Amino acid sequence: LMVHSAETNRVSNDIIVASSLARSKMEELMQQDFDGLSDGIETKNLDAYGDLVDATEYRDKDGTYARSWQVMETPNGAASFKQITVTVEWFDRMAGSNEGQGKWRSISIAGGVADK
Numbered sequence: 556l557m558v559h560s561a562e563t564n565r566v567s568n569d570i571i572v573a574s575s576l577a578r579s580k581m582e583e584l585m586q587q588d589f590d591g592l593s594d595g596i597e598t599k600n601l602d603a604y605g606d607l608v609d610a611t612e613y614r615d616k617d618g619t620y621a622r623s624w625q626v627m628e629t630p631n632g633a634a635s636f637k638q639i640t641v642t643v644e645w646f647d648r649m650a651g652s653n654e655g656q657g658k659w660r661s662i663s664i665a666g667g668v669a670d671k
Contacts, residue, residue: 573620573643573662576605580622580641581666589670592637596623620645635670
């Protein structure tokens with residue numbers, strides 16, 4: 556029972572961190588100039604605070620996250636509208652049926668901004 560509880564707490568913490576990283580990037584993107592919005596990826600490892608960390612094993616280390624975003628421009632009546640999707644991924648080495656097998660996890664959020 557305690558092992559299951561610890562696993563649940565660890566996964567919950569990862570989801571909270573990933574959600575926070577996704578929200579902070581979404582807020583940053585929504586503040587940018589409409590014409591300057593474009594797809595992107597942060598190919599470095601991010602820690603729980605969104606700071607880049609020096610890791611030799613990209614996206615293959617517990618406690619590090621990768622963040623990407625997609626910007627799609629779609630017509631919305633007379634005004635232009637861009638839909639933004641931010642995805643945060645991490646590798647959970649402790650997940651899976653066999654210890655050390657691991658599992659990729661991700662969370663995505665979506666938002667949009669209209670040209671002013």
